[in-house]
Amino acid sequence: NAGVTQTPKFQVLKTGQSMTLQCAQDMNHNSMYWYRQDPGMGLRLIYYSASEGTTDKGEVPNGYNVSRLNKREFSLRLESAAPSQTSVYFCASSESGTQYFGPGTRLLVL
């Protein structure tokens, strides 16, 4: 099993550009999550999906949208990137409350 996979690993954007971060899990988990990690701030929840067909805002949703494409895939979209969105983004899936993380996407917005 690959677990949780994320693409791309690294991306550079210019201010105003858009992009979609992809996440997939092969563990048949119902719930999936998107976090951002910034130095000294731990991980902050952007959006999550409790089950296929549902999505909810987390702590820092502004500037992002998500799509739960099917049970396996959960994408995060930045419609108009801003320098404040420079961060490392992690996707996770969960079973019985325990979350399993992907390797992350490093995003730099210039």
Added chain:
Amino acid sequence: AQSVTQLGSHVSVSEGALVLLRCNYSSSVPPYLFWYVQYPNQGLQLLLKYTSAATLVKGINGFEAEFKKSETSFHLTKPSAHMSDAAEYFCAVSDGETSGSRLTFGEGTQLTVNP
């Protein structure tokens, strides 16, 4: 509302010394508590979790944590540090075990192991 406080953003120990990373939590419901480890340029890996079965929880790589309700603490320990333990450690509290349960993370503690 839940919160996690990790005391000490940086901890430095000598190889072979005791590792103690502190975590205090606040939760309005019986807590589910976790420790994760993050090695450089990698994702978070589960070290251990507390779900009320036992107050002393053993995890991977020789780590363990003790749940103390009276102190609202869940400190992480390892008797003898190894160079490979150098990483960032995160304590987290969950609001449940059902679908859609959410984790609240502490700010992390960077562990340095000196030879």
